[in-house]
Amino acid sequence: MPSPADEDGSVVVERVAAALTAYVCGDALGLPYEGKPATGDGDEEIERPRAGDRWAAGETSDDTALTxxxxxxxxxxxxxxxxxxxxxxxxxxxxxxxxGPSTRAAVAHFRRFGEVPDDRAGATNGAPMRALPVGWSTPSTRPELLVARTVELTRATHRSPEALVAACVMAGCASWSVTGPWAAGGSAAALLDVAVETLEVAQRLCGAAPGLAALLGEVVEGGWRPPATGVSLDPGETVAAVLHCVRRADSLRGGLLAAVRLGGDVDTVAALVGGLLGARSSVRQVRVQLPWSARMLLPDEVEVRRLAAALVSVRAAAAGSRRVAGRRLRSGW
Incomplete structure (x- = not known):
């Protein structure tokens, strides 16, 4: 796996803050189109804030709240x-x-029994949806630690191998995306290499995820095509859609628009696309590329920067420690 040493902390903080900003922008952009067929709307129409059945114009979804x-x-x-x-x-x-359904079921179980469910349920894309912070807070030089942390945080609501491995792949991509090569314009092929190698580590520790492996292979070969019915809640399909959009994007704006046009669960896809592509920019550059973001109901920028700085502090501590976390992985998954 490409694994450059982490750079100056302030540089990485800015990249994480930009990535988180672009993530919430993608969520807000895609939300009005969530669950709908693929759209042919023009760029300006997609970027116009509008209210939905359950959401105010410019609002972010559970994706932002849970991330x-x-x-x-x-x-x-x-x-x-x-x-x-x-x-x-x-x-x-x-x-x-x-x-989503997996999250609601896990909360209901916890309220009834006071514990995390002990099964392999939860096979939806809520797992990769909230995995990026694990990557931002874990150095790319420690893939097993990244997998352990991702699984421990993910299994609260999603415990199927496909969902766990999908979350690990997104966390691995996020970890690498805030390092130098990607920020300097590194190729999408290198990011796909990270995805494939994280998949291999995660499958050794979490179990086989053949569906995700097959879809990721299609993306790497350039043969993946979005489903005619739109992107479903399947975790592997979501990861494939995200990496497909990132691979083809010529800009952050272009990547987000392409994600929204896929149809289906596009707020999640667009959020994750933003979280990866945004790491190439500063917060200011994200805002300049997405001028419509000023009309969205986004988290406070000061708080975003504080959270980014705290995540990078955790990352720096992990870079200096060789202890592997994750009680659940040691007991077997």
């Missing part, structure tokens, strides 16, 4: 966030508007 929750749990625990803590915090917030 921010995951990031805060990681920061508070110094990277060692556990499934019980995440699920207890989630239950305290519930209902989270728009939360």
């Amino acid at each position: 921010l929750l995951a990031a805060r749990c990681l920061v508070d625990a110094g990277g060692e966030a556990d499934a019980v803590t995440f699920l207890s915090r989630l239950a305290a917030l519930d209902p989270v508007k728009g939360a």
Whole structure:
């Protein structure tokens, strides 16, 4: 796996802040099109804030809410966030508007029994959707630590191997994306190499994910095509759609527009596309590339920067430690 040493902390903080900003912008952009067929709307029409059935114009979805929750749990625990803590915090917030079926089921179980479900349920894309903060807070030089942290935070709501491995792939891509080669205009082929190598590590530790492996292979070969019915809640399909859009994007704006045009669960796809492509920019550059973002109901920029700085502090600590976290992985998955 390409694994350059982490750079100056302030540089990485800016990249993480930009990536998180672009993530929430993608969520807001895609939300009005969520669950709808592929669209032929023009660029300006897609970028016009509008209200939906459940959402105010410019609002962000559960994708942003749960990703921010995951990031805060990681920061508070110094990277060692556990499934019980995440699920207890989630239950305290519930209902989270728009939360998916796996998340709702896990919260219901926790409220009834006070524990994380012990099964292999939860096979939807809520797993990769909130995985980027794990990557931002874990150095790309420590893939097994990244997988361990991702699994521990993900299993609170998603425990199927396909979902766990999909989350690990997104976390691996996020970890590498805030390092120099990608920010300097590195090729999408290198990012796909990271995805494939993270897949291999994650499958050794989490179990086989043949569906995701096949779809990722199609993306690498350039043969993946979006489903005619739009991107579903399948975690592998979501990861494939994200990497397909990133591979073909000529800009952050272009990548987000392409994601929205896929149809289906496009707010999640667009958010993840933004989270990867945004790492090539500063927060200011993201805002300049996406001028419509000023009309969206986004998290406070000061808080985004503080959270990015805290995540990078966790990353730096992990770079200096060789201890592998993850109780659940040691007991076998």
